[in-house]
Amino acid sequence: MSNQGFGTAVNCMDGRVQEAVSSWMRERYQVQWIDTITEAGPVAALARGDESILAGIRFRADISIQAHESVGMCVAGHEGCAGMPPDLTHEDEVAITLSAAKVLRECYPQLPVAALWVGLDGSVTVLD
Ligand SMILES: [Zn+2]
Numbered sequence: 001m002s003n004q005g006f007g008t009a010v011n012c013m014d015g016r017v018q019e020a021v022s023s024w025m026r027e028r029y030q031v032q033w034i035d036t037i038t039e040a041g042p043v044a045a046l047a048r049g050d051e052s053i054l055a056g057i058r059f060r061a062d063i064s065i066q067a068h069e070s071v072g073m074c075v076a077g078h079e080g081c082a083g084m085p086p087d088l089t090h091e092d093e094v095a096i097t098l099s100a101a102k103v104l105r106e107c108y109p110q111l112p113v114a115a116l117w118v119g120l121d122g123s124v125t126v127l128d
Helices: 015-029 042-047 051-068 090-107
Strands: 006-012 033-039 073-078 113-118 124-126
Touching: 006 015, 006 042, 006 051, 015 033, 015 073, 015 113, 015 124, 033 042, 033 051, 042 051, 042 073, 042 090, 051 090, 073 090, 090 113
Parallel strands: 006 033, 006 073, 073 113
Antiparallel strands: 113 124
16 A cells, blocks of 8 residues: 555644654555644644744645645644643633634644644543
């Protein structure tokens, strides 16, 4: 089997969560390549409506979608994220990640956008 094609991941810059998200994306969307857009805690930035971060994410996602014909996206929050506000409950973190997915779904209604939660053990949970 030679999978081809691209998916688009909006993920934290944290090196601990790159491989888990890429692997999940390859499996979920049956693609070979994952274009990865990283920020420090992108879910928090998207959820709070940070326009400059959103513009940067969109600039890169548009290239992934238009030039690479990406077939699906995800946005991932993760355990132990230094880019998240401190002292959140896990429920708060989940709500933030779901809010971030909503923002991206509004930007990219043509693509599936998975909301993911990544544990530092490499586990990936689909939130929505
Ligand atoms: Zn992080």
